[in-house]
Amino acid sequence: MPSKKQYDLVTNDDYDTRIPLHTEEAFSHGITFQAKYIGTLDVPKPQSRLEIVAAMRRIRFQWREKPAN
DSSP states (O other): OOOGGGGHHHHOGGGOOSSOSSOHHHHHHOOOOOOOOOOOOOOOSOSSHHHHHHHHHHHHHHHHHSOOO
């Protein structure tokens, strides 16, 4: 089972900056990362990256507010 530390990006907004972590060249070659599915939100025809980031923050907020099972 993955450790809690691997998912710190889900609960910590400090990492969610507007500066990309990788260069454009890295994206063309592919980037490998671990992920944890916490939800989805339909964003029809986003006009900017900001709209996508806002949707991701809403999903994280809803996930944090959800009572533990």
